[in-house]
Amino acid sequence: MSTLPGSFKSLTYTQPSTPPHLLHQPLTSPGPNELLIQVKAAAINPVDLQLWGNPLIGYLAGKKEKGIGRDYSGTIVAVGEQLKGKWEVGVDVFGLFSRPTGDGTFSQYIKVAPTDPIARKPSCWTHAEAAAVPLVVLTAFACLDWLPTEDVESGERRVVVSGASGGVGIWCVQLAKKLYNCHVTGICSGKNAQFVRRMGADHVIDYTTQDVARTLLDDRPGSNGSRKYDLYIDCVGGVEMFNHWYDLLHKAGAYVTIVGDKTSRASMGGPLTYFTHPAQVLRYVRGWLFGPRYANVLLYSRSDLLEQVVELAEKENVKVVVQEVVKGILDEKSEAWRRVFALMEEGRVRGKIVVDIE
Numbered sequence: 001m002s003t004l005p006g007s008f009k010s011l012t013y014t015q016p017s018t019p020p021h022l023l024h025q026p027l028t029s030p031g032p033n034e035l036l037i038q039v040k041a042a043a044i045n046p047v048d049l050q051l052w053g054n055p056l057i058g059y060l061a062g063k064k065e066k067g068i069g070r071d072y073s074g075t076i077v078a079v080g081e082q083l084k085g086k087w088e089v090g091v092d093v094f095g096l097f098s099r100p101t102g103d104g105t106f107s108q109y110i111k112v113a114p115t116d117p118i119a120r121k122p123s124c125w126t127h128a129e130a131a132a133v134p135l136v137v138l139t140a141f142a143c144l145d146w147l148p149t150e151d152v153e154s155g156e157r158r159v160v161v162s163g164a165s166g167g168v169g170i171w172c173v174q175l176a177k178k179l180y181n182c183h184v185t186g187i188c189s190g191k192n193a194q195f196v197r198r199m200g201a202d203h204v205i206d207y208t209t210q211d212v213a214r215t216l217l218d219d220r221p222g223s224n225g226s227r228k229y230d231l232y233i234d235c236v237g238g239v240e241m242f243n244h245w246y247d248l249l250h251k252a253g254a255y256v257t258i259v260g261d262k263t264s265r266a267s268m269g270g271p272l273t274y275f276t277h278p279a280q281v282l283r284y285v286r287g288w289l290f291g292p293r294y295a296n297v298l299l300y301s302r303s304d305l306l307e308q309v310v311e312l313a314e315k316e317n318v319k320v321v322v323q324e325v326v327k328g329i330l331d332e333k334s335e336a337w338r339r340v341f342a343l344m345e346e347g348r349v350r351g352k353i354v355v356d357i358e
Contacts (some may be wrong), residue, residue, distance in 0.1 A: 008024075009022050009026065009107070010108070012065040012067050014066070015286035017052065027109055032110065033083065035087055036079065037072070037110050039052060039107055039357045041127040043105075044341075045071070045136070045167065048068055048104075048345050052341075062212060070105060071133070072096075072131055074092070074093065074110075075090065075107075075344070076090065094127075095118035095303070096138065097112060098116050098117075107330075115301075117303045119306035119307045122234055124313055130320075131354050132322050133157075136168045136170070138299040139299040140259055142298060143172055143179070143258065144231070154182050156182060157180065158230050159230060159232075159233065160186075160232045161184060161186050161201070162194075163185040163187065164188045164199070164204070164235075169196075172233050173196065177201075179308075185202065186203070186204045186205070187204075190206040190209060193206055213244045231253060232253075233257075234255065237259035237260060254292055254295065256297050257296050258296075259280050260276075261273060271296045280294070320351075321350060321351025323351050326339050340355060
């Protein structure tokens with residue numbers, strides 16, 4: 001620790017929706033089961049804005065400083081006693097920091113435990129690219145885990161990804177194609193159609209000019225267009241597809257969402273919406289009893305899945321998409337965070353928004 005600074009800066013906030021500010025803290029040694037990581041890049045996700053604007057989080061956390069960001073890429077600068085031999089100083093790593101109401105990754109240094117997903121950064125990725133991966137790829141794995149274990153009808157398994165040009169959608173498309181050998185249909189705007197095809201989608205539907213449900217039904221293979229889909233992944237929200245649920249999905253298929261029935265980007269998504277939109281609970285129960293299945297999913301917090309993606313990256317089988325890297329986020333008197341938040345609030349991000357911590 002002698003070569004490290006005595007303090008470090010983080011971007012934090014105390015009450016919901018109030019402007020973030022820089023917090024100066026003393027830099028201490030990692031605990032026996034911790035790694036001290038110097039953060040080089042971090043990424044923002046919709047959940048960061050939702051937590052920032054959530055009064056419940058503010059109430060539960062009180063006046064405690066709340067960090068921003070969960071994704072990171074950086075370099076190990078100190079290793080706890082129990083982790084020596086497994087990790088070494090100087091190793092570049094990336095991962096997910098699982099403390100949404102505590103410390104965040106918009107910080108010069110973080111302490112992580114082995115329970116947090118972490119992996120060695122592949123040399124083919126920059127720190128900005130690596131920081132763009134953890135949360136979205138771990139969420140994509142959780143979605144694709146709902147594929148039927150066997151192809152219940154003739155032909156390859158068929159997956160639909162709604163919101164295919166977004167952070168999670170990009171990885172659902174790539175993993176479904178590269179790891180699960182599925183036929184993939186991506187739903188996005190026309191301006192992103194070629195981009196989604198480059199990610200690996202076999203077919204793209206432009207929701208701005210096409211009737212999505214009708215197009216999906218008409219495009220099914222089979223003697224009379226009868227082949228149903230195995231998995232519909234919703235990265236957008238809403239309820240429009242449920243009028244066509246039984247026509248689109250076969251009995252062993254599944255409809256999974258990372259958002260839920262809600263459509264507001266400002267409100268929390270995921271399984272929490274089971275409470276705010278109880279129709280999802282009925283859909284879940286009915287799906288397990290009679291099919292097709294329904295679930296609102298969270299990411300998998302697993303290091304082995306990050307390691308699997310590293311292997312794909314080293315074989316040049318996957319692409320990382322960063323729309324913009326924002327600098328100066330920890331500069332004194334800087335309001336670079338406004339640029340980051342504004343990009344996310346627009347809701348038209350292709351890939352990820354990353355901040356340069358260095």
